[in-house]
Amino acid sequence: MKRRIVVIGAGIAGVAAAWSARRRGCDVTIVSAGAGASALGGGAVDDVPWEQLVRSSRALGLVPRARPLSDDLHAFSNDLGAWSLADDRLAWVATIAGRLRPARGRDHALLDFGALGGARVMLPRAERASWDADAIAAGLSDDPFARAHRITFIAADVPVLRFDEERRVADGDLALRHDGEARLAWLAARLIDGVKHAAANAVLVGPWLGAAGSRSEALSKLVGVPVGEALTGVGSPAGQRFEAARGRLLAAIGARVIDDRVTEIDRDGGALAITLRHGASLLVDGIVLALGGLIGGGLSYEPPDHRAAADLPSGVRAPFVLSLRAPVTLVAHVGADPSTAEATSSLHGPDIDVAAWPRGDRPGTLESAGIRCNGARAAEGITAAGEVVAGRPRTALEAAAAGIRAGNEA
Numbered sequence: 001m002k003r004r005i006v007v008i009g010a011g012i013a014g015v016a017a018a019w020s021a022r023r024r025g026c027d028v029t030i031v032s033a034g035a036g037a038s039a040l041g042g043g044a045v046d047d048v049p050w051e052q053l054v055r056s057s058r059a060l061g062l063v064p065r066a067r068p069l070s071d072d073l074h075a076f077s078n079d080l081g082a083w084s085l086a087d088d089r090l091a092w093v094a095t096i097a098g099r100l101r102p103a104r105g106r107d108h109a110l111l112d113f114g115a116l117g118g119a120r121v122m123l124p125r126a127e128r129a130s131w132d133a134d135a136i137a138a139g140l141s142d143d144p145f146a147r148a149h150r151i152t153f154i155a156a157d158v159p160v161l162r163f164d165e166e167r168r169v170a171d172g173d174l175a176l177r178h179d180g181e182a183r184l185a186w187l188a189a190r191l192i193d194g195v196k197h198a199a200a201n202a203v204l205v206g207p208w209l210g211a212a213g214s215r216s217e218a219l220s221k222l223v224g225v226p227v228g229e230a231l232t233g234v235g236s237p238a239g240q241r242f243e244a245a246r247g248r249l250l251a252a253i254g255a256r257v258i259d260d261r262v263t264e265i266d267r268d269g270g271a272l273a274i275t276l277r278h279g280a281s282l283l284v285d286g287i288v289l290a291l292g293g294l295i296g297g298g299l300s301y302e303p304p305d306h307r308a309a310a311d312l313p314s315g316v317r318a319p320f321v322l323s324l325r326a327p328v329t330l331v332a333h334v335g336a337d338p339s340t341a342e343a344t345s346s347l348h349g350p351d352i353d354v355a356a357w358p359r360g361d362r363p364g365t366l367e368s369a370g371i372r373c374n375g376a377r378a379a380e381g382i383t384a385a386g387e388v389v390a391g392r393p394r395t396a397l398e399a400a401a402a403g404i405r406a407g408n409e410a
């Protein structure tokens with residue numbers, strides 16, 4: 001009989017775990033309670049937090065460089081089909097705050113300035129609250145990377161909104177409209193005129209280029225110059241595109257998908273029993289916990305005094321709880337060496353106003369708390385990956401790499 005693996009959580013870590021466990025020939029079920037951090041990211045795909053990369057490069061006087069990724073990570077990314085990951089250089093993406101920043105990889109729709117040295121980039125004006133083409137162009141013109149690479153920016157009056165209500169619809173809805181060929185051709189015709197007028201050789205637009213997948217390549221072909229999106233904060237259609245790519249990948253590899261919440265994991269002889277909130281329970285050989293962190297809903301902040309009786313809490317424990325009951329250990333702070341994890345805080349929880357913030361190289365508690373793991377292993381028969389693991393960077397590529405490992409070892 002095939003080894004039965006259940007992956008709990010369908011963010012980047014869970015999908016990567018399902019992919020690698022299926023590759024080993026396991027029977028894989030993925031259970032998910034809904035959207036997590038992976039559906040909220042803007043499409044930049046980092047291995048280490050980019051601010052850290054910029055800080056260390058500056059301190060060493062070096063240009064930030066792409067670190068090589070494993071063959072497995074490239075294979076997973078190719079099968080997912082949502083990201084561009086070059087090994088020879090970093091991507092540089094524009095934020096709507098008017099800055100250029102490095103990224104190890106990117107959603108296909110984000111415009112990559114790493115390959116646009118000397119370009120004159122047009123930003124179409126649009127009456128949308130989240131898109132101020134003039135302010136973004138002014139900020140980007142002043143960016144050190146842009147100046148060093150002679151990239152210039154110009155805002156231009158090019159009609160990119162077709163109907164009045166498009167001034168107000170969510171970015172995701174506008175992105176969805178560009179999934180259709182006719183609407184993409186309409187946009188391309190306007191951009192062709194604009195590019196000619198502005199003598200531009202690239203176009204930066206808001207996060208509007210496709211919901212089911214990136215339309216940036218098709219649009220660039222129609223317009224004749226690279227056209228891509230800027231990076232937004234929360235709620236970019238890059239999250240929708242990840243979810244669409246995830247659906248295609250899970251169907252292609254034959255993983256079973258259950259939309260439900262796991263409430264408990266227990267040992268049942270040599271197997272593990274999973275209790276679902278709505279469905280029948282599952283008996284399996286291995287489990288991957290890919291529950292996400294505080295944003296994804298895998299962890300929540302619950303200091304012991306929240307449950308205190310008259311005066312004192314009943315005991316000392318890490319001030320976080322998992323979204324399910326499982327035989328694993330949670331830790332609050334983790335230094336550079338995970339084996340030095342502090343397992344508890346005071347009776348009244350940590351001084352969260354202080355501990356929550358990063359200090360020097362130490363990440364804040366909210367970005368460090370999670371399941372204590374030895375490699376991917378959290379307990380007998382249970383591996384963990386992604387933001388739910390204590391002391392690991394909270395980035396997309398970390399989640400994918402850890403997911404691949406956890407799926408291999410489950």
Ligand SMILES: Cc1cc2nc3c(=O)[nH]c(=O)nc-3n(C[C@H](O)[C@H](O)[C@H](O)COP(=O)(O)OP(=O)(O)OC[C@H]3O[C@@H](n4cnc5c(N)ncnc54)[C@H](O)[C@@H]3O)c2cc1C
Binds near residue numbers: 009036260292393394
């Ligand atoms: C706004 C934002 C911007 C970001 N920007 C960047 C960036 O620029 N670059 C970068 O590299 N990274 C970025 N990240 C971080 C990156 O997106 C995450 O590190 C990564 O997506 C985490 O993936 P994950 O699979 O661990 O967790 P998640 O994507 O959170 O997935 C966890 C899943 O587990 C499910 N779940 C939880 N509990 C249960 C349960 N009991 N039963 C069933 N299912 C459950 C949740 O519903 C969720 O779907 C950003 C994140 C956010 C939120």
